[in-house]
Amino acid sequence: MARTQGSHSGITGPRVREVALKLFAQHGYAAVSMRQIAREVGVQVGAIYNYTPDKQALLFSLLEGHMEELLAAWEAEPRPEAPQDRLEVFVRFHIRFNLARPQAIFISYMELRNLEPAHFAVIETLRKRYEAALEEILRDGQATGAFSVPDTRLASYALIAMLTGVNTWYREGGRLSIAEVADIYWDMVRKAVAAG
Amino acid sequence: MARTQGSHSGITGPRVREVALKLFAQHGYAAVSMRQIAREVGVQVGAIYNYTPDKQALLFSLLEGHMEELLAAWEAEPRPEAPQDRLEVFVRFHIRFNLARPQAIFISYMELRNLEPAHFAVIETLRKRYEAALEEILRDGQATGAFSVPDTRLASYALIAMLTGVNTWYREGGRLSIAEVADIYWDMVRKAVAAG
Known part of the structure; x- marks a missing residue:
């Protein structure tokens, strides 16, 4: 079974997208890592994969x-x-x-x-x-x-x-x-x- | 003294620019390394720095x-x-x-x-x-x-x-x-x- 989504997924999902949008726009897709997105969202890098493959x-x-x-x-x-x-x-x-x-x-x-x-x-x-x-x-x-x-x-x-x-x-x-x-x-x- | 330019610098200089232009356009500046440019030009990575800082x-x-x-x-x-x-x-x-x-x-x-x-x-x-x-x-x-x-x-x-x-x-x-x-x-x- 895949990781279950945490109880905050309703909030964190949009937040992941918002942060990704901001970082991609600022630095470019190629220069941004999932780790960087996780850090800015304020979750462990593993948790990011609950929201996006x-x-x-x-x-x-x-x-x-x-x-x-x-x-x-x-x-x-x-x-x-x-x-x-x-x-x-x-x-x-x-x-x-x-x-x-x-x-x-x-x-x-x-x-x-x-x-x-x-x-x-x-x-x-x-x-x-x-x-x-x-x-x-x-x-x-x-x-x-x-x-x-x-x-x-x-x-x-x-x-x-x-x-x-x-x-x-x-x-x-x-x-x-x-x-x-x-x-x-x-x-x-x-x-x-x-x-x- | 800085490295002296090789006898092919008149040819290699434009070639470095041409290759860089192509690779930047294809992959994006952030995703391209000087090593990659050197490889495609056909020179050692150190030699690239004769043409650009x-x-x-x-x-x-x-x-x-x-x-x-x-x-x-x-x-x-x-x-x-x-x-x-x-x-x-x-x-x-x-x-x-x-x-x-x-x-x-x-x-x-x-x-x-x-x-x-x-x-x-x-x-x-x-x-x-x-x-x-x-x-x-x-x-x-x-x-x-x-x-x-x-x-x-x-x-x-x-x-x-x-x-x-x-x-x-x-x-x-x-x-x-x-x-x-x-x-x-x-x-x-x-x-x-x-x-x-």
């Missing part, structure tokens, strides 16, 4: 959890009829969601190469589902004549890269609020895909 | 060399009078330059956090110089009335993020040539910053 499973679980949360949050957003309105919802959602999770976004980009192939494939599928949600908006707007986009696939990549870039420079307490940043990006996105 | 100096030299090359190449580009034309030159240049150097671009984003603070500051300064080149074009276009950009600083970040994103999905031999990709991105960029 290994470091790879931990990384995968963090990235998968992040993507599932992203997709669920997007599904829960309002879905106005007009493609232009839906695109605005997407732009503001993406910026807000990502700025609230800087470490998860950071490791989602930085640590993809450290996923084993089967894990990578799962994350890729989830990522493509999110990109497809944006592409659908662009195709709908193309169909109604609201948008003129030479290539909806590339436009979805281009817009997501642009919006995700906010995380690399935005600092809380800087000269712009998140809402102001979203206004500025929405202005550029709206025009980038506009017809005429 | 340590692994940190090697990473810094790669990132600094990349940024210097980027800035010099941009300076050598044509500089048409009209801001819109100059912006088009920038878009096509950025995509072409980056797609020709996938590993350098990759480590420039991935390994920034592994630079010591003094090294990081140098790279940041060079990066800001490149962003400023784009922002200058945007400000010029704003002044002539060709562009309408609510925030030229943010627009420069947004456009560079969008254009750099091409490196994450472009595959040689895919459905689009580099020139076709540049056409599609230029269409979006042109509209994103357009007046009216």
